[in-house]
Amino acid sequence: MMKTIAMKKLLSGLTLAASCIALNYANAATLVSNVKGYTLNDKGNLIQFSNLVMDEGKVVALDVQPKNYDIESTIDGGGKVMLPGLIDAHGHLLGLGANLLEVNLRESTSAANAAKMVADYAFANTTQQWITGRGWNQELWSDRAFPTAKDLDSVVSDRPVVLTRVDGHAAWVNSKAMEIAGITKDTQSPVGGEIIKDAEGNPTGVFIDNASMLIEKHLPSASNAVYQQQLDAASEHLLANGITSMHDAGISRDVYDFYLKESVESELAIRIYAMVSATDPELSTILGNGTIRDKDDYLYIRSVKAYGDGALGSRGAALLAPYSDAPHQHGLLLTQPEDMTNLFTTVIGAGFQLNYHAIGDKANHVALNEFESTFKRIGGSELRNRIEHAQVIAPDDLARFSDLKVLPSMQPTHATSDKNMAEDRIGKDRMKGAYAWKTLLNSGIALPLGSDFPVELANPFYGLHAAVTRQDRDNQPVKGWYAHEALSIEQAFKGFTLDAAYAGHMEDTLGTLTEGKWADFILVDQDIFTIDPKHIWKTKVLSTYVAGEQVFSLTND
Template sequence: MTLNNTYKKITSLFSALLLTLSVHSVTNAATLFTNVKGYTLDNQGQLLTFHSLLIDNGKVVSLDPDTVPGNVDRIDGHNKVLLPGLIDAHGHLLGLGGNLLEVDLRASSTMQEAAQWVAQYAMGHADQEWIKGRGWNQELWSDRSFPSAAVLDEVISNKPVWLTRVDGHAAWVNSKALDMAGITADTPDPTGGQIIRDADGNPTGVLIDRAMDLVGDIMPKQSSKLYQAQLNAAGEHLLSVGITAMHDAGIGHHVYDFYLARAAEQQLPVRIYAMLSATDPTLPEMLDTGIIRSNDDFLYIRSVKAYGDGALGSRGAALLKPYSDAPHQHGLLLTQPEDFPALFQQVLGNGFQLNFHAIGDRANRMVLDEFERTFSTVGGQSLRNRVEHAQVIDVNDLSRFAELDVLPSMQPTHATSDKNMAEDRIGKARMEGAYAWKTLIDSGIALPLGSDFPVELANPFYGLHAAVTRQDRDNQPVKGWYPEQALSIEQAFKGFTLDAAYAAHMEDSLGGLTPGKWADFILVDQDIFSVPAQDIWKTQVIQTWLAGEKVFDANTTTK
């Protein structure tokens, strides 16, 4: 049996199961939530307030109903604020789970401190074949220099170490890992990647973008057991911060199969809009299988994630002109220009939405140009195609998103994390088109928002805060970083609800609490529409409900 026929057989069985399932853990009795301070958006994006919510069979029946069934279960909300479950429009679900299960270097202040944390983690996990972690960011270290294998070698040399940068576009490894991968001074840089070298040409231990594959390809493969542990950890965390749905930005066929199995067993903790990875060798077979949407809306697969360039922090973002702080570098293209037409035609021709990672202004222009060409030949403009990140855009290209109906899928906390680095990288003039949320939303295009977890922390209230204030959580800079691009709280809320649902073709069932939509909602401890903007990030989730079932309660969860 061919691979294509095998995929058809497996996924047709899963599809049949998904379509015949009853909704995910739906309670039979109608429930009325009373005494709440509720907010939602209607289908036109207008903010509504309400004080009671009637749900039945996991879906919203009405807001502030005039009549209530006699046998309804009543729940007193004790005047707490009730919001729709928040949607993260760009994250990496199992990556978050893996990050929660590995050494976290996000708060390290020096290379040496990060190495010590790795050593401490290794001592407590002697059974692990590889020591893995994530989160280092040389821009937060005093010397702002890339780390080295030598520093890791001083604390752990008998096991390979693999530490991804906070943006996921670079890896820091020790000499053991370099040796195992056969990386030497004679190893050429792969296309779309770079081996950082010292003055003598020797690898230093940092691998950029496609060069990461040189070590990644020899690491132990993921297993269903590990996937399950990651899924459990990530799901528990997301529900605790109020995220009930997320867009998983790039899954291969192993995760595709894993999600199908978990969906068939009704074991997905949050709703997943999954993007197939364009680099997966079985992409044609997955596309040929077609769109998959479970009856309970916990799994929806109808898009492809492609990769244009790297990240700004590691100078991998592809720029039209050189980096201001590295005049001989223009960044990296992870998908080569000659491969664009076939990829766009393949994805759009199969009726799948194409979501293209583009951070630098060159990558953004190339993606927009290719969308424009493909729309004129193959069509597909109505698929709500997206540019993921859309961070640095030439000012002449900003209006093209709305003109082409291509959605900029953006992450507010990227701006507040990058504010100490971005202007150094691209100079002040190019900042006019960078992190330009307000300009884009004013052009008339929907603006789905997310976090890119685990690159950034998953808490959506951090994203809402950053979008409104253009400040970090220490209220810096005082007047906001390029504050003219700040959003109103209503616009930011729409980005994490209705616009995110729209970007996933799910506004019919998610993104608000209007009648007919799933009863996904959260109770929180403060009113984000009336508290000082600088305090939005402090919002705590009290309860999270999915399809009318309570799935998180801060008062009963062991911290």
């Protein structure tokens, strides 16, 4: 942890409020010509352009007469489609980096198949003390049953194994990991978590939500060197997928310090709007440091991520009525109701945006109630507070988002990934308020979109496709899943650009390719506004630019 003096020096290199650097039009500018460009204007209307002038990393003008500018260099767009750099409004940056550097179970077809992947990884990484991985999803396996420690013990028994479910809300471990953590038949489930046990009361090796911390607290502490590896891997991956900015949904104090160091040293390759984890023991210290925004907009910290419930797939999402496929379960509240008032008051009272994870209708309901009572007591509705996921909402609560000015931060691919499971979990009646993108947008509230990577794949064109078609990438179901909630391509594009920027208080410098904003843009191989929507997900990024500098080129790979 950094010493106080070091922190003060670090903070002195950062501006604590936004400042738009004035463009010096006398400088020699760069012309990007011969493009089929699309952007929203600052009113949110889609416009087209054929060229762009940029200077000192920012947009000067669109559709210009080059002779009227002091053009020093020209980039020929080759007739390709040009879009603003896309913004993912909810992801986990270092989590993605870790996922890219550990065993990936996303394609596993059974517990045995996943265990085989773990065995192969362990054999190739003999010096790794703990084997970690992510991506398993029992709902995609034929038996749809939770895996067990025995499945892993048969392939790795001498080293602890910890495997996070695809949604991040459950851990599957081997017996060695439970031994190290001291987990026995007598270990009780913590508040907001569940240790899955068999008929004899023995832990099976699956830990839901807060219970996973009983294991994860024994993992080796990450160092800045590890963070750097994760940051590099994740940044490279996102830039190659056309994402130039992301909202990092829940960072610890250590990561906060690491990001500050990277910002001061100008080492960040992607723009980060960071949400501080509400569970971090040093939250009050971080709030006391105030809002942090560096002059080049690579790091902005002015929000807190709080945790309302778990996920639908692991039945951790908190529901007002029991699960349709498990009548004895209501899910889990990770933040207890008696703790919410103090949390909301502390965060919003400090002038920080509060972004509350809520998937189930109960979690959404209690969050909206708490926002409403907080605004009446101390104000704060202007902070653009958010509910992250807003996945299953009681129909009577849908209009409250707009009424309270609470942004629903949603992830389109969650719907297409959950379509085979969601109706089983909550029944058809509750689907009226589930994944309700169009209803929420029509209520008059901005709709920032993201992916929740590495829960889902980071490719934003997968999200755009899902938002418009309500189909998976096999074009199923044929007519779309609850297709009345689908968005137009313009609405989905706005969710990944201007609305995402607005949700991060950055629409002054990001989200559109208009005068004075950063020249963050991508060139892609097809026109997402004119092609058959079923092909949107196939879009390839050819090159990516941040502040006018090329940071990715497909031809160089």
